[in-house]
Amino acid sequence: MATHGHAHGHELQRTWELTPSDVLGSALGWLREVGRRLRTPLLICLVLFVLGIVAIVAAPLRQGFANRQAWTYVAAAFLYLMSTAAAAPALSTALRVARSHWRRPVNRASEIWGVTLIIPFLLYLLLLPTFPGTEDRLSIWFGWPLSPWLWGAILMLTLTGAGYLFAWFSSLPDLAIVRDHGAPAQRGLAAWLSRGWVGSHRQWRIYEKVVNNIGVLYVLIYVPVMTVLSSDFIIALIPGYFTAVFPAYFTITSFQAGIALTIVTMAVLRRWGGQADYLGREQFWALGKLLLAFSLLWFYFWWSEFIIFWYGRTPREISVLKLLMAETYRWPFVLSFAMNFALPLLILMWNPIRRSIAGPTVVATIVLLGNLIDRIRLTSAAFSQPDSALMGNAHELHEIPAAYVPGISDLLILVGMLAGALMLVLWAVRYLPFPSVAEVVGGLWLRAHKPFKHARLIVVGKPE
Amino acid sequence: MAIREVLGLYRDLDSAVAAADALREAGFSRNEFEVLSNAPYPEGTFGEESGIHRLFVFPLIGAACGFAAGLLITGGTQLSFPLMTGGKPLLSIPPMIIIMYEGTMLGALIFTVLGVLFESRLPWIGRALYDPRITQGYIGILVRTAPEREARAIEALRKANPEDILTEGGKAGQQPARG
Numbered sequence: 001m002a003t004h005g006h007a008h009g010h011e012l013q014r015t016w017e018l019t020p021s022d023v024l025g026s027a028l029g030w031l032r033e034v035g036r037r038l039r040t041p042l043l044i045c046l047v048l049f050v051l052g053i054v055a056i057v058a059a060p061l062r063q064g065f066a067n068r069q070a071w072t073y074v075a076a077a078f079l080y081l082m083s084t085a086a087a088a089p090a091l092s093t094a095l096r097v098a099r100s101h102w103r104r105p106v107n108r109a110s111e112i113w114g115v116t117l118i119i120p121f122l123l124y125l126l127l128l129p130t131f132p133g134t135e136d137r138l139s140i141w142f143g144w145p146l147s148p149w150l151w152g153a154i155l156m157l158t159l160t161g162a163g164y165l166f167a168w169f170s171s172l173p174d175l176a177i178v179r180d181h182g183a184p185a186q187r188g189l190a191a192w193l194s195r196g197w198v199g200s201h202r203q204w205r206i207y208e209k210v211v212n213n214i215g216v217l218y219v220l221i222y223v224p225v226m227t228v229l230s231s232d233f234i235i236a237l238i239p240g241y242f243t244a245v246f247p248a249y250f251t252i253t254s255f256q257a258g259i260a261l262t263i264v265t266m267a268v269l270r271r272w273g274g275q276a277d278y279l280g281r282e283q284f285w286a287l288g289k290l291l292l293a294f295s296l297l298w299f300y301f302w303w304s305e306f307i308i309f310w311y312g313r314t315p316r317e318i319s320v321l322k323l324l325m326a327e328t329y330r331w332p333f334v335l336s337f338a339m340n341f342a343l344p345l346l347i348l349m350w351n352p353i354r355r356s357i358a359g360p361t362v363v364a365t366i367v368l369l370g371n372l373i374d375r376i377r378l379t380s381a382a383f384s385q386p387d388s389a390l391m392g393n394a395h396e397l398h399e400i401p402a403a404y405v406p407g408i409s410d411l412l413i414l415v416g417m418l419a420g421a422l423m424l425v426l427w428a429v430r431y432l433p434f435p436s437v438a439e440v441v442g443g444l445w446l447r448a449h450k451p452f453k454h455a456r457l458i459v460v461g462k463p464e
Numbered sequence: 465m466a467i468r469e470v471l472g473l474y475r476d477l478d479s480a481v482a483a484a485d486a487l488r489e490a491g492f493s494r495n496e497f498e499v500l501s502n503a504p505y506p507e508g509t510f511g512e513e514s515g516i517h518r519l520f521v522f523p524l525i526g527a528a529c530g531f532a533a534g535l536l537i538t539g540g541t542q543l544s545f546p547l548m549t550g551g552k553p554l555l556s557i558p559p560m561i562i563i564m565y566e567g568t569m570l571g572a573l574i575f576t577v578l579g580v581l582f583e584s585r586l587p588w589i590g591r592a593l594y595d596p597r598i599t600q601g602y603i604g605i606l607v608r609t610a611p612e613r614e615a616r617a618i619e620a621l622r623k624a625n626p627e628d629i630l631t632e633g634g635k636a637g638q639q640p641a642r643g
Contacts, residue, residue, distance in 0.1 A: 020503065024601055144559035151563055158570045165577060177502065180596035198594050200606070201512060204504040206584040209519055214576060217523070221569045228562065441503035445477075461506075 014277045015105065016458045020441045026277065027174070027433030031182050037272075038426050045423035052416010056126070059409035065129040068237075072383040073410035075233060077417035078123040079375045082229060083250075084368065085421050086120060086159070087258025088113040088265075089166055090222050091290075093215030101446070101460050102286055104439040105278035107170065108432065109269060110262040114167035115428045116421035117160040123417065124156050131232065137390040139236040140228060148232045159225045162218045167428075170211045172197050173438035178431055190431055207438075226251040237382035238323065239394040240316040245308075249301035253340065256294035257371040263287050263364035267357070269434060278435040281357055288348055288360030291367065295344035302341075319397040323381050328403050332377035339370025376414075380404040468614045471500075471593040471630040472605040472621035477509075480603035483624035484510040490620040492607065497617075500594070500604035522579025523572040530571020534564035593630055602627060 060070040092110040095103035128149050134141040141147030176197040178190035197203060230250035235241050266283060269275040306325070309317040325333045344363045353359035384401040406414075446461040474480040480499065487497050488511065499510050538560040546554055598604045607617040618636050621629050629636035 021601055024502070140558070140562070142556050142559050144556065144563075147559065151559075151566065154566050154570065155562075158566065158573060162569075162573050165573065169580065173502065177599040180599040198604075199500050199502055199598060200498045200585075201510070202498070203584045204501070205507075206517060206519060206580065208504060209517070210576070210580050210584075213519070213523065217569065217573055217576060221573075224562070224565055224569075438503050442505075445503065445505055445509075 013102070013280055013282050013458075015280070015440060016444070016447050016460065018277060018440075018444065020444055022277075023435065023440045023444065024177075024437055026274070026435065027177065027437045028181055030274070030433045031178060031186065031430075033274075034430050035183070035185075038430065042423060042426045045419040045426060048416050048419035049423055050416070052413050052420060055409040055412035055416060059407075059413070061126075066387075068130045068383050068386070069404060071127060071130050072380050072404055073376075073406055073413045074123055074417075075127055075383055076372075076376045076379040077414050078120050078127060079229065079233060079379060080372050080414075081116065081120040081123075081417065081421055082226065083254035083371055083375060084257045084261045085113040085116040086163065086222065087254040088261050089163055089215070089258075090219045090255065091258045091262055092170075093166075093212075093219050096212050096215055099462065100286075101443050102282045104443045105275070105435045106262065106266065106283050106287070107439055108434060108436045109265040109279075110258070111167050111170050112265070112425055112428055112432065113261065113421075114163040116424045117163040119417060119420050119424070121156050121160045125153065128153065132387045132390065134236075136392060137236065138239075138393050138395075140231040148228075152228060152232060155221075155225050155228055159218070159221045162214065162221050166211075166214045166218050168193065169207070169214055171432050171436075172207065173199060174433050174436055175431065177433060177437055182431075186431055193431075223251055226254055234378050234382045237385050237390065238320065238397065239385065239389055240396040241320050242316075243305055243308075245301060245305035249298075249305060252294065252297050252301050253371065253374065256291065256298055256340065256367060259287055259291050259294060260364035260367035260371070263291065263360050264368060267361040267364075270357070273434055275434055278440065281355065284357045284360045285355045288354045288363070291360060291363060292344060292348040292354065295341050295348070295363075295367070299341045299345075302337075316396045319400060323397065323400050324377070328400060329377045329381055332373050332380075336370050336374040336377060339366050340374060343370075376406075466611055467608050468611045469593045469632055470607040470609075470614060470617045470621065470636070471595060472607075472624070472626040473595055473597055473628045473630070474603045474605065474624065475627050477505075477603065479624045479626070480605060481510055483605045483621050483626065486620040486623040487605070487607065487617065490616055492609065492613075492617065492620070496609050497605055497607045500598045500606055502599045502601055517583050519579050519583050522575040522582075526571035526573070526575025526578075527568045528571070529575070530567035530569065531564055532567075533571065534567025535560075537567070538563050593632065595628070595630060597627075 056074060060067075060074055063070040065071075088110040092103075092107045095106060095110075131148055133143075134147045135143040139148070141151070144151070172194060175190045175194040176199065178186050179194045182190055227247040227250075230247045234250070235243060235246055263284065266275075266279045266287075270279045306321075309321050322328065343366050347359065347363050347366075348354050350359075380403065384404050385397075389397070389399070443460065448459045448461070450457045450459050472483055474483060484497070484499065488494075494512055499505075499512075539555060542555055548554065593606060595602070595604060605621060607621070609617055614631065618629055618631070622636075
């Protein structure tokens with residue numbers, strides 16, 4: 001049971017003051033306005049995306065799959081999208097399972113990123129031919145036939161399917177609203193996607209259970225996918241990088257970036273999407289705490305790995321440290337350390353900043369940039385190794401390659417693929433109202449206004 | 465047996481709950497009517513029981529099938545075509561675990577989709593009565609009953625001040641209800 005009141009200086013969450021028809025009005029207003037407002041950003045993203053595709057064709061594809069280094073920024077874009085857009089729906093699942101009420105307007109802001117999964121999936125298919133078979137090199141696949149190509153692709157396909165299923169099913173009731181009350185251009189697709197949803201008691205009962213189940217399935221697939229990706233894309237491509245901690249580091253820092261992406265999405269929706277009534281300090285404060293916790297975990301997992309290499313000090317371990325942190329990619333590492341751990345800690349440790357809207361938003365933006373730098377650092381280091389350095393089950397990095405400096409085409413690829421993901425989100429929100437009517441109204445039915453001495457409390461019940 | 469549908473539309477929750485009560489008083493069982501709304505109400509709002517669903521069975525069956533397929537692909541091929549390499553064990557467990565896990569998750573996912581479609585009766589095939597005002601916040605009470613009980617259902621729904629009562633032939637107020 002949650003209580004709020006003015007008496008203790010707490011901000012009264014505006015959402016709980018609204019009526020169901022206010023929420024529906026906001027959602028329908030969103031549907032009317034969104035097409036006109038998003039036309040220009042959508043067009044810009046489309047142009048950048050097309051430029052990114054042209055850059056992929058002109059640079060890495062033209063150079064062929066044998067030159068893996070040419071694909072560095074395709075891989076960086078892929079891993080960054082997997083660490084941010086693909087991680088955001090996992091956060092939504094965690095919030096749903098926790099059954100808190102403040103998460104109700106937040107869920108859509110994180111689940112909407114599930115619609116972007118087709119882009120990393122296609123990038124992954126493009127990247128697969130750059131990997132040699134695993135018969136004669138160390139990898140998580142132990143030389144299994146058709147690895148990593150077939151089995152990695154099935155894993156990614158499963159995750160992509162789960163992501164779309166999660167995004168679709170969690171939006172089903174709101175798609176029915178678009179079907180019935182959207183503009184004619186919106187109704188066709190919404191009618192097809194809503195599959196004749198009528199909101200019967202049976203459907204609602206199944207809906208609430210299934211959304212949670214699919215979300216949990218998504219997380220259960222996401223974690224091993226990130227484990228395999230961190231192994232295939234980073235660990236197995238750097239000879240001598242023997243670590244059991246890195247996959248955990250990679251997955252945890254992806255959750256951190258997923259939280260950061262959700263916070264930034266919320267800030268954009270609040271500032272430009274008219275969602276101030278739904279996304280208030282309560283949501284930013286709660287996610288800010290989570291972001292701080294995951295920033296501390298960033299350090300914990302990095303330190304757990306670093307200390308083993310640092311104390312081991314064998315030539316093999318020294319080479320890996322030199323490549324990833326101390327010499328070749330020192331500055332990207334320093335930036336990554338500062339932006340993923342030090343700055344979030346130093347900023348979010350202060351209560352007034354954590355309990356604001358601007359504080360968590362600024363830190364989330366820093367974390368998103370820090371994660372990008374980290375993924376570029378790791379991919380650049382891993383994709384600089386030629387096949388010859390890996391074959392024969394190489395146990396050590398004999399020659400530390402020079403740092404990979406991106407060219408114009410690399411930057412175009414990175415920006416283009418991120419813009420492509422954003423374009424899909426901007427397109428999807430034309431069919432999905434903000435806030436989610438089902439979520440927010442479902443919460444309003446559990447609310448009661450109660451006088452308490454000189455204060456007025458809003459009491460929100462647990463559904464079970 | 466022919467089934468007739470009657471849909472009562474209510475502006476507010478109190479009227480809709482009163483309509484559900486009136487239907488029960490008129491002898492309609494809970495299986496004969498359904499509440500339609502644009503948001504989920506707390507369980508039991510309309511006096512309904514939780515009911516049983518078999519949703520959890522679907523992903524379990526899917527996961528078991530997927531696991532079995534993964535085991536067959538990995539263990540089966542190695543045992544069918546045994547190739548001893550360097551005296552190492554025939555079954556290579558670590559990659560087998562990954563592939564069996566993949567199979568388990570893929571199977572669970574596919575069967576979850578089937579479970580969702582089956583348990584929530586989607587797509588809603590052959591529905592007769594629906595009104596877009598339901599997604600606008602109205603609450604619909606949809607009665608499915610024998611033709612001879614249709615008039616009784618309309619009478620019960622009317623007791624709770626409906627905004628409209630729709631039958632398969634149109635609005636109940638505009639033409640005599642068939643029975």
